[in-house]
Amino acid sequence: MTGNSHIQKALKMLENSPLKLTxxxxxxIKTLFKDGNxxxxxxxxxxxxxxxxxxxxxxxxxxxxxxxxSHGILKMVKASSDKVYFDTNLKSHHHFFCxxxxxxxxxxxxxxxxxxxxxxxxGKKLNSIEVIVNISD
Amino acid sequence: MTGNSHIQKALKMLENSPLKLTxxxxxxIKTLFKDGNxxxxxxxxxxxxxxxxxxxxxxxxxxxxxxxxSHGILKMVKASSDKVYFDTNLKSHHHFFCxxxxxxxxxxxxxxxxxxxxxxxxGKKLNSIEVIVNISD
DNA sequence: TACTAAATTAGAATTATTCTAAATTAGAAT
DNA sequence: ATTCTAATTTAGAATAATTCTAATTTAGTA
Numbered sequence: 001m002t003g004n005s006h007i008q009k010a011l012k013m014l015e016n017s018p019l020k021l022t023x024x025x026x027x028x029i030k031t032l033f034k035d036g037n038x039x040x041x042x043x044x045x046x047x048x049x050x051x052x053x054x055x056x057x058x059x060x061x062x063x064x065x066x067x068x069x070s071h072g073i074l075k076m077v078k079a080s081s082d083k084v085y086f087d088t089n090l091k092s093h094h095h096f097f098c099x100x101x102x103x104x105x106x107x108x109x110x111x112x113x114x115x116x117x118x119x120x121x122x123g124k125k126l127n128s129i130e131v132i133v134n135i136s137d
Numbered sequence: 138m139t140g141n142s143h144i145q146k147a148l149k150m151l152e153n154s155p156l157k158l159t160x161x162x163x164x165x166i167k168t169l170f171k172d173g174n175x176x177x178x179x180x181x182x183x184x185x186x187x188x189x190x191x192x193x194x195x196x197x198x199x200x201x202x203x204x205x206x207s208h209g210i211l212k213m214v215k216a217s218s219d220k221v222y223f224d225t226n227l228k229s230h231h232h233f234f235c236x237x238x239x240x241x242x243x244x245x246x247x248x249x250x251x252x253x254x255x256x257x258x259x260g261k262k263l264n265s266i267e268v269i270v271n272i273s274d
Numbered sequence: 275t276a277c278t279a280a281a282t283t284a285g286a287a288t289t290a291t292t293c294t295a296a297a298t299t300a301g302a303a304t
Numbered sequence: 305a306t307t308c309t310a311a312t313t314t315a316g317a318a319t320a321a322t323t324c325t326a327a328t329t330t331a332g333t334a
Contacts, residue, residue: 020300020311042291057314062291078215082322083290098261105258113253118244120272121233127271134264135257157280157331179322194283199322201281219291220321 006033006088010073017071027054028064029073037089039077039104045086079104079132094131107133143170143225147210154208164191165201166210174226176214176241182223216241216269231268244270 010033014025031049032038040048046061065086068074075087079097085104094107112131120126147170151162168186169175177185183198202223205211212224216234222241231244249268257263 022300022312024313059292059315060313063312096258096261099264107255111253111255112251114249114268115252116248116250117270118248120270121242124233124235124272124274127236127273130269130271131251132267132269133254133257134267135261136264137261159281159331161282180320196284196323197282 004034006036009033010088013071013073014068017073019067019071024056024060025064027052027056028061028068032074032086033088037087037106039085039087041083041085043083077104092128094133096133096135098135098137100136107131141171143173146170147225150208150210151205154210156204156208161193161197162201164189164193165198165205169211169223170225174224174243176222176224178220178222180220214241229265231270233270233272235272235274237273244268 007030010029011026014029015021019025027049028045031052031054032040032045042058042061042065045065046056046058049056049061065074069076069086072090075090077085077087077095079085079095087106089106092109094109094112096105096107097103114129114131117129144167147166148163151166152158156162164186165182168189168191169177169182179195179198179202182202183193183195186193186198202211206213206223209227212227214222214224214232216222216232224243226243229246231246231249233242233244234240251266251268254266
């Protein structure tokens with residue numbers, strides 16, 4: 001184990017972005033990408049980081065998560081919940097969402113095939129397709 | 138025109154539900170279902186109703202929209218926005234969402250075919266599949 | 275007509291998120 | 305190395321959507 005490759009890849013993306021390499025951003029990435037694909041809210045991240053001993057303000061957490069998202073280092077997921085989740089899985093994929101438990105799980109893009117789609121409205125271009133499979137107990 | 142059939146159908150659903158037939162609920166349904174399939178936020182509804190001369194408190198709007206949703210008289214839609222939208226289109230369908238304009242448009246279920254889907258996790262059951270086609274200018 | 279549980283309401287409370295303005299810092303220029 | 309400047313961080317205030325509270329009203333039943 002010569003360093004976690006998820007972390008390395010994310011740090012590389014940060015370096016290649018116009019964002020400055022601050023200690024907060026580096027700590028954040030190390031915490032977020034440590035355990036592979038994960039979903040978390042801003043509050044989750046705030047606590048996760050706090051547990052590592054580092055202290056980053058909630059405002060900074062929000063700032064960074066949003067900036068990471070707009071620079072492709074994270075994805076944002078909105079399921080039928082009341083808060084935004086961030087996703088370290090950057091590959092194209094979909095989600096199971098269980099409203100009762102609030103649980104969000106990845107679905108590999110390969111496991112879903114969309115074989116028919118309507119034409120995109122005049123003057124607009126396709127950006128992404130999100131499939132949310134709502135499940136319950 | 139012997140009365141709007143969308144309104145009639147929604148009112149029938151209200152009557153068949155355990156919800157009481159209050160003047161607020163009836164006004165709401167008449168306003169919401171007047172123009173066919175529509176998407177609106179709670180605030181939109183509040184203003185829409187106010188324009189008809191009727192006054193219903195915002196708390197009641199929220200209460201009713203939520204109750205209508207859980208009794209199948211409305212659908213709730215969450216796109217990549219910061220508020221919840223309610224949808225009078227009860228048929229199974231999907232959505233185009235343009236983040237820039239905030240515009241949400243229906244896609245008929247027939248225009249989308251999902252020909253492959255992963256198996257549902259242990260002990261859970263499939264509830265619904267939501268496809269959001271994100272578009273931009 | 276009276277009764278009771280459900281519904282409505284104003285306004286307070288809550289939650290997630292963004293904003294503000296002051297202090298700090300990364301990275302470029304010297 | 306030192307200085308400089310724009311970007312970043314931060315605490316705390318502000319905002320926006322939504323839910324809660326507790327008092328009043330009402331629908332539908334007895």
